[in-house]
Amino acid sequence: MEIVLSAAIGILAASGAWLLMRPRTFQVIVGLCLLSYAVNLFIFAMGRLTVGAPAIMPKGGFVNPDAYADPIPQALVLTAIVISFATTALFLVVMIASRGFSGTDHVDGQERNL
């Protein structure tokens, strides 16, 4: 499982990073989304992989922390998901405003000189 997940993180990150360095705004926004998947999974994986033991506690009594998934990366990623949506929205607006303003969808607001 670890190999598959780490490979998946790598592929998502590589695709995202490649798109991040592309000249079209839409490529960059898709790249950021892919990168945020990769990063969220990465942070999530820092809590190690646990199957079938979500962090839902019994009501009272002794709790063995080793028996449950680590809640901290989950809490971090949960807020990250929401915030990444917000930044995507902001970037999208900047993107379409820049396109309306400059007439091009190049990230620099002007086409590269050939």
Place this chain on the structure above:
Amino acid sequence: MAEPNLILLLVLLPFAGSVIAATMPTGARNGTAWLSGLIMFAGLLILAAVHRPVAEGEVLRYAISWVPSLGLDLVFRLDGFAWLFVTLVLGIGVLVVLYARYYLAKSDPSPKFFASILAFAGAMVGLLTSGNLIMLVVFWELTSLISFLLIGYWQRSPAARDGARMALVVTAAGGLCLLAAMLLLGQIAGTYDLDGVLAEGSQIRSHPLYGVTLALFLIAAFTKSAQVPFHFWLPNAMAAPTPVSAFLHSATMVKAGVFLLVRFSPALGGTEAWFFTVTGIGMATLLFGAVIALFRHDLKGLLAYSTISHLGLITALAGIGSNGAIVAAIFHIANHAVFKASLFMAAGIIDHETGTRDMRRLSGLIRLMPATGSLAIVAAFAMAGVPLLNGFLSKEMFFAEAVEWHNGTWLDDSLPYIATLASVFSVAYSMRFIMTVFFGPPPVDLPKTPHEPVTWMRRPVELLVLICLVVGIIPGLTLGPTLNMAARSVLGADMPYYSVAVWHGFNTPLIMSLIAMVLGAGLYLVFARAIQNGPEGPPLVHRIQAQRFYERVMLVATWTGPRRLLRLVGPDRLQPQLRLIVLLAIAGTVYMMWGSAGTPPRLGPTELNPGFLVMWIVGASCAIAAAWQAKYHRFAALVLLGGAGLVTCLTFAWFSAPDLAVTQLLVEIVTTVLLLLGLRWLPKRLAEIPGDQLRAARIRRGRDLVIALVFGAAMSAIAFMVMTRPQLATVGDWFLRNAYSEGGGTNVVNVILVDFRAFDTFGEITVLVIVALSVFALLRRFRPATESAGPPEQQVAPEARPLSDYMMVPAVIMQWMFPVMIVLSAYLFLRGHDLPGGGFSAGVTLAIAFLLQYLATHVRLVESQLTVLPARWMGFGLLTAGGTGIGSWVFGYPFLTAHAQYVNLPLIGEVPAATAMIFDLGVFGVVVGATILMLIAIAHQSLRSARTRAHDEAPAREQEEAA
């Protein structure tokens, strides 16, 4: 014991006066001048009051403990040397203030002038009385800063601006070196206390970092004292008003450098490196300044280079460092201050009265202004070192040191010759000053008809010249004791009393003086005409200027260099910057792995589930395909992106993170809708982008592909490494154990978000609100590109169906789903504290419910039936969340302390009732409001552009109808 407080007062008075002066009205020449004069005079009175203990060899200290752990204390100390120096600063300060009162025109802003002068005096006094190394640097830089204001006083003149900037750059750069040197000194000596450092001389000199420390220290002293090759700022600073030059370049600014040399000579001096650098540079400057001064046509230029030369003399003496040399250095500091201040003032009077400073135009002024002329001539004689004047005495002492002191090196052997040669030039330029300005035929064609200045403008000069004479004739009775007091505080109490006398017999120094005077006069008389008609500088070498080098450096550092850097990584090109960020991320990842690659023990990999593998084959293909298609097939890329997102969501569910899975799924929906809304405003990609298949573009893509692959591989590697190492105990264990007992909930993730780390969440929802409002504000000014402004192609095509026919069946379902989704949202919210769900997911769910209504029908229709006020949702959310936090204050707990208990409701049974639920309600409100605001604001753009279209078309239609 009032003395220590008096010292603090001595430093603070000028600064306080400066603040008062700065607030006085612009025209208050008299008021500001009186204020400044009185403040400086008060300083002199303080000095008189503390003279007795200081003369007895006591070091007065005033210490305030500030940051003792860093060795930072505010220590002011006053010993004999500082006493003499402060007296010089304030004494000449009073005279400069008096002079400036009459020098400044009515239109000059006098508060600015006098405030700066006072502040400068304060900084100077602070520097001289600093008992702590760091404090000394602060005051040192303060003098540089305020000198910038003073030199650039006439800020409308470009010369003043350039001169001020040059002085600031050179001296402040030196100040940075001084900071480094002082930090090193403090580290070596183990204390930042001045007395402590001075006592550690032998330890400092034998330390391996002595060389570096000395070099940095000397750069600081040399830049401030305008030693070669840093001298060039001083002549350029002559663009300042003359009172400023008289103050800065006689007693204060430039003397700070030699003060530093003399002050630290017990700690750093006495080594061969010290002798060679300090004496060598000093002698070079002495000779260089004297030679150049002879060839300057500008009156103040001559005085400026003469100042440089005299500073070289003092520096050379500090380099020699013997008892006699230090006494001579201190003596010359005082003498030079007195005669140079009077000369600057005289030059200012001449400039003021004739309108020019060019010695080629000035002539025969003694007949027109006899009093000023006589004073200037006496002062110039003092500068030349003519007997019975103060300049002669210290120069004789310098000659004596040059001859007598021997360490047998070549530099030491050559000292008498260089000294005599420089003195020849010094006599020659003083002769030139006297002869060209005051003698010869009456001046013709001057801008103004010269006459004597107002009496009070001449008074300071008179007093200074009188001091030249008195000190020159009866030195032993006047300055002698003070000089010994000052020297003893530098050299130690065991220094023998040094008697200063006019007549030492017919000895070598006297012969050297006589030679210099005869040769100097001869030199001037022979070459007078050639110099007068020649270029502004000595023959042949006047083209070589350190200033050019400075200008080149400044050009590179402030113009070409930054521009080149900007072109390279500048913000007008995004891609290189992002590339840099990715490369940095790779470097960071590799660095992190570097140290920990060998960490055993490893966890055995968990058993592979084939389903999971297949799932990620699909997910990875989606990601790669999205990356591949995002340029020309945006819609396909968007769908593929959604695929990758879904697999991510499933992964969360797989590995025991139901909350994440739910949130990810919901956010995935809104993100997709968001991007779909954005697609409409992007240019069509039907044809290939020009240049897309060129070799350069292929190379760029290839390079980025390599970078991306390395990045992905690094991420994979570090993720794998972490996942296969056992986890150490984290704070997460505590959360798991206490979520129920402390937070009153069983869903630990939710309890963390709304209780344990509620403050973070509060910050986060605030960010969400800010982003939503930014999106809204940005869109208010949105203007679509012209080609996107019209209705989309599908709507204008001839076979297009009416808008209401689109998605008929889904639309009905969506409308029917509205109440169901509201219930779902409420369900997710209510169970959140104990089971997967919570404010975030419930909020997004409700937002989607609204969104579906927009998708299902027409925007106008929805808004006519349904009033959504996103701003109020957000406001309600933030206020609720914040109010919950503040509510805990009422019960005497810190912000956002939660309380939890279960309430037994009839029929329903036991329900959780934690205050965290109210906080979660706030989160819910913010998420609903922010999401809806963003999406609807973007969706509304279609309406707006339709409206502008209608607006634009209306006049055209009217015209048609009219036709």
